[in-house]
Amino acid sequence: MTSKPLLPSDPADQLSVQDRRDAMHHAIRKRICLLEYPPGARLSETELAQEFGTSRTPLRRVLARLEDEGLVQSVHGVGTLVTDADIHELEHVYQLRVELTALPARLDPRLPDAAFMQKLDNFIMQSAKIIDHGTPLEFTEFDMDVFQFLLQLTGNAPLRETLERLYYQTKRLWLWAAINAKLDLVGEFRIFHHELEALQHALRSHDLDAAARIQSAHISMSFKRLFQKIK
Template sequence: MAEPVTDTSLTVKDRHAAMHATLRQRICLLDYPPGTQLSEIALAKEFGTSRTPMRRVLARLEEEGLVQSVHGVGTLVTDADITELEQAYRLRVELTALTGQLDPVVPDDAFLDRLQDLINRAAQMVVSGTPRSFTELDMEVFQTLLDLTANDPLRQVLERLYYRTKRLWLVRAIKAELDLEEEYRIFLHELEAIQIALKSGDLQAVAHIQRAHISMSFNRLLQHRD
């Protein structure tokens, strides 16, 4: 589980963002499984803050569809149901293609070094990966590739859709409904293809590679629909 945010040097805005990111990660890694009740008081104490900013963080998570406020019960983590999230997943597939068209960012050497590190870790994943470690790596890859577009509205929508649907894969993996070794190999091949496209300067190709792999991943999930 991610460590709570305790760095007092952060600004108020940065602390709120860090708390949000930590809780979002816990939800996506199923540290907080669907149905878990999140205590505003307990979380505020854990993060060393008052209830008001924590209430705002939980409200943001609710807007993103990760939690739900139930009258008389409290704040509950929402379910990760593929039928309910199918439209969100399909929208994510289509919008991903736009990252190569709307305000694309040409990667510098530092970005390419980050990508190479992710590829090295993905290669190790094929040998000794777990569903949790793969999900953590996938989240890092998503945030890294998101930097290839400077279009803020597109970034915000893609981020929301990604984290709203991310749990679907992990739920299926834990239930042993997926060929994990094959999943890891496909992921590695995707990153290698993206690297080749970036080195050739073709950002639209990068976007289409991502779109294709997201679509294929979703179709594999649909094969195991309950």
């Protein structure tokens, strides 16, 4: 009888424990990825707990997951520090991403439907606007949306989770390089736009393998450009 409370005063009350946990996890992960919390930054458990309206205990559960994912590191007596994104350490992650990104076409591939192609159209239009007057921050946020969107191309959940974890480990390094003027921004934007158009072309032919190879190739080339510029 008490399965659903009547007239919940706050919509947040309906969220389960795990939902609120995921919400905090995604929020903090996004801030780290967008360099709102740059490498080396100290995250205050007390402040974050207050911000999310909870105590340290549930928040520490979230930080623990972020630590297992390699985004933060808790040091006793010092603080919870955002790990630094060093390209030499992330080279292995990039190489793994290149290989894994080719797999959605082979492991439970999902052919896109009309709604998917429609949304892809919208993304392509948005990317065209970014080329002219986009900031690195805006672009990265956009890239995150596109990434999540393209994950739908596979129904293999473990693969999706692995790709997601690796993505968030590497993306902030690109953003850092872009902000610090290490990259040819307009060039990067153009390449991304072309990638989306190429993806559209491949998907219209129902060639998921081609689409996956395109993404894989672009990750590889993106890393090459990064590595050349910031040594």
